[in-house]
Amino acid sequence: MAGLWPSIVMAEPTAKDLYYQNCSLCHDEDGAGVMPGIPDLGGADGPLWKPNKQLLGAVINGVDRTDLPIAMPVRGGNVELSDSQLQLIINYMRREFGGKKEIYP
Numbered sequence: 001m002a003g004l005w006p007s008i009v010m011a012e013p014t015a016k017d018l019y020y021q022n023c024s025l026c027h028d029e030d031g032a033g034v035m036p037g038i039p040d041l042g043g044a045d046g047p048l049w050k051p052n053k054q055l056l057g058a059v060i061n062g063v064d065r066t067d068l069p070i071a072m073p074v075r076g077g078n079v080e081l082s083d084s085q086l087q088l089i090i091n092y093m094r095r096e097f098g099g100k101k102e103i104y105p
Contacts, residue, residue, distance in 0.1 A: 015092035018085055022076040023093075031097030037069035042097030049098070052090070059086050 013021070020029070028034045031041035040046050047055060060083065064071035075081045076089075 015088040018081070018089050019092050022078050022081065023089060026070070026072070031093060035069060037067075039068075041093055042099070046098070048090075048094050055090055056083070056087060059090065 026034055026038055027041055033040055041048050047058065050058075058072075060075060062072050062074040075086065081089075
């Protein structure tokens with residue numbers, strides 16, 4: 001019987017998939033935030049304008065500021081996301097919400 005059933009290969013999730021699965025609950029589909037106080041990711045002074053190292057560090061370590069209504073959890077609440085997956089999400093957000101076509105150093 002072995003070999004009669006085709007093996008199922010799971011495709012790697014895309015950056016868009018990762019964003020929707022892990023970030024859109026708070027940041028919404030357009031990155032503008034779902035409640036007052038959640039930063040507009042692509043706004044003129046939004047987080048996407050930060051240097052990549054600083055932004056990646058914030059996503060990895062989470063953000064807990066007194067001026068935000070809720071804290072952003074470590075790794076967006078999914079500790080299984082790798083650094084490279086987080087970078088894919090950041091690149092996606094920059095392209096979609098920040099109008100940036102490249103990774104900022």
